[in-house]
Amino acid sequence: MTDFVEELNWRGMLHNYIPGTEELLKKEMTTAYIGFDPTSDSLHVGSLAQIMTLRHFQKAGHKPLVLVGGATGMIGDPSGKSEERNLLNEETLAFNLAGIRKQLEKFLDFDPSLPNCAEVVNNYDWTKDYTFLDFIRDIGKHITVNYMMAKDSVKKRINAEDDGTNATGMSFTEFSYQLVQGFDFLWLYENKHCKLQMGGSDQWGNITTGTELIKRKLSGKAYALTTQLITKEDGGKFGKSEKGNVWIDASKTTPYEFYQFWLKVSDTDAKKYIRIFTELSKDEVEKLIAEHELAPDTRLLQKTIAKEVTVLVHSLEEYNTAIEASAILFGKSTRQAIENMSDSTIESVFSGVPVFNIQPAAEPWNILDLLTSVAPVFASKGELRRMITENGLSINQEKWTKADGVVSDSDFIRNKYLIVSKGKKQHFLLKISN
RNA sequence: GGGGAGAUUCCAGAGCGGCCAAAUGGGGCAGACUGUAAAUCUGUUGACGUACGUCUUCGGAGGUUCGAAUCCUCCUCUCCCCA
Numbered sequence: 001m002t003d004f005v006e007e008l009n010w011r012g013m014l015h016n017y018i019p020g021t022e023e024l025l026k027k028e029m030t031t032a033y034i035g036f037d038p039t040s041d042s043l044h045v046g047s048l049a050q051i052m053t054l055r056h057f058q059k060a061g062h063k064p065l066v067l068v069g070g071a072t073g074m075i076g077d078p079s080g081k082s083e084e085r086n087l088l089n090e091e092t093l094a095f096n097l098a099g100i101r102k103q104l105e106k107f108l109d110f111d112p113s114l115p116n117c118a119e120v121v122n123n124y125d126w127t128k129d130y131t132f133l134d135f136i137r138d139i140g141k142h143i144t145v146n147y148m149m150a151k152d153s154v155k156k157r158i159n160a161e162d163d164g165t166n167a168t169g170m171s172f173t174e175f176s177y178q179l180v181q182g183f184d185f186l187w188l189y190e191n192k193h194c195k196l197q198m199g200g201s202d203q204w205g206n207i208t209t210g211t212e213l214i215k216r217k218l219s220g221k222a223y224a225l226t227t228q229l230i231t232k233e234d235g236g237k238f239g240k241s242e243k244g245n246v247w248i249d250a251s252k253t254t255p256y257e258f259y260q261f262w263l264k265v266s267d268t269d270a271k272k273y274i275r276i277f278t279e280l281s282k283d284e285v286e287k288l289i290a291e292h293e294l295a296p297d298t299r300l301l302q303k304t305i306a307k308e309v310t311v312l313v314h315s316l317e318e319y320n321t322a323i324e325a326s327a328i329l330f331g332k333s334t335r336q337a338i339e340n341m342s343d344s345t346i347e348s349v350f351s352g353v354p355v356f357n358i359q360p361a362a363e364p365w366n367i368l369d370l371l372t373s374v375a376p377v378f379a380s381k382g383e384l385r386r387m388i389t390e391n392g393l394s395i396n397q398e399k400w401t402k403a404d405g406v407v408s409d410s411d412f413i414r415n416k417y418l419i420v421s422k423g424k425k426q427h428f429l430l431k432i433s434n
Numbered sequence: 435g436g437g438g439a440g441a442u443u444c445c446a447g448a449g450c451g452g453c454c455a456a457a458u459g460g461g462g463c464a465g466a467c468u469g470u471a472a473a474u475c476u477g478u479u480g481a482c483g484u485a486c487g488u489c490u491u492c493g494g495a496g497g498u499u500c501g502a503a504u505c506c507u508c509c510u511c512u513c514c515c516c517a
Binding site (some may be wrong): 236265266267268269295296298299302303309380383385386389390391392393404422423424425426 | 463464465468469470471472477478479480481482483484505
């Protein structure tokens, strides 16, 4: 059985915790929860760090609760936001919750025969019938506005002018958020014996409102533990690719794209991510880093992370296909190599890249029409021309330089497939369907 | 309820009657160098046409003018301050 706090610590995931948390975890099997934001019907790689936290927690012999925020999702957490959030409607939320719940089941052990089996809870269940009056009398009474205003997430929005940020104001709704989240903790404390809430470091303020509430209302002792927010070397937001968020759901982000996302991570980030997103032991990690540094160009770390995470989130088969596709698209393979592949191999290898099905045509296509209207790889002809001028367009792995050229059936591999590349990293497949 | 500030192209933010498809910065995309890394440099970033050019854009609707993102009127929304 591993020591949870120590485990997070060496992995560089630990941010802060209330004194006594470590002792509590050593003393008894503890129940803890992490809340997930239901703003989409799928989790994305940003949530993956929290999932890993829960996995470590369960491995350490404790009981993880996953809270899907049906209620809090309706309000919107102001932490880290400089603007008021859009509210989701009930239907969307219900749909999103179902999607997320399903995904989580893959990462934790929900077997009810285990004493520390994971459970999913939805705060909508215990808030939906709670009246406003009850809430402000029984919950709001215990927390002062002064206390709530002192939270960074609130201060930041209220003192926007003083510190020169452009944050906009904050509605009462968002202001109440911490109290609603605190109420969740209170409820779980009373009903599920849950003594600990975890979350990203941006959740510290919200979590401690919960522990405070438990202390004042029940004279109980609850704990908090936060993890480091995942950062990127360049300061950008972690978890985005050219196409936006990187999702766990294969229909939103294909396993190939998912694999590529991890493979493209920078060296500096890779050293952090290998500890956060894989479950390799400390020795293995240190060995890999040392090995990577001897020959950084082999990108051993990126490959290891990509493998571990893709296999965990998708499967070994998907991972193998992703490697195969990567080898073709980024390797030196020529048109000839692809000519020799079977249709089904091509289809599976390219299953990760965007595919455009097009109709056969009597006349050859003008390249401009083909790639903007027949198969809209590019948003406009201007953009495509620019790309060609900049030497960024490749067809079937060969540079395309003629702005006004035509493409005919015979340019398609076996009269059927055409690989279009935008620069070096973005690939598309055009397929003539009969 | 009163007073003030503001709404500009992905974002921030200039422009304040013609020289504005709109400065500058950020971001994005591409190229060079590399290792599908980092850093750096270069180009590019409304649409259509190879191009001189044409068209649609500066919260919305009208108006003034040869001509408006820029002036006027009304409307909508946002923020701040005072009650």
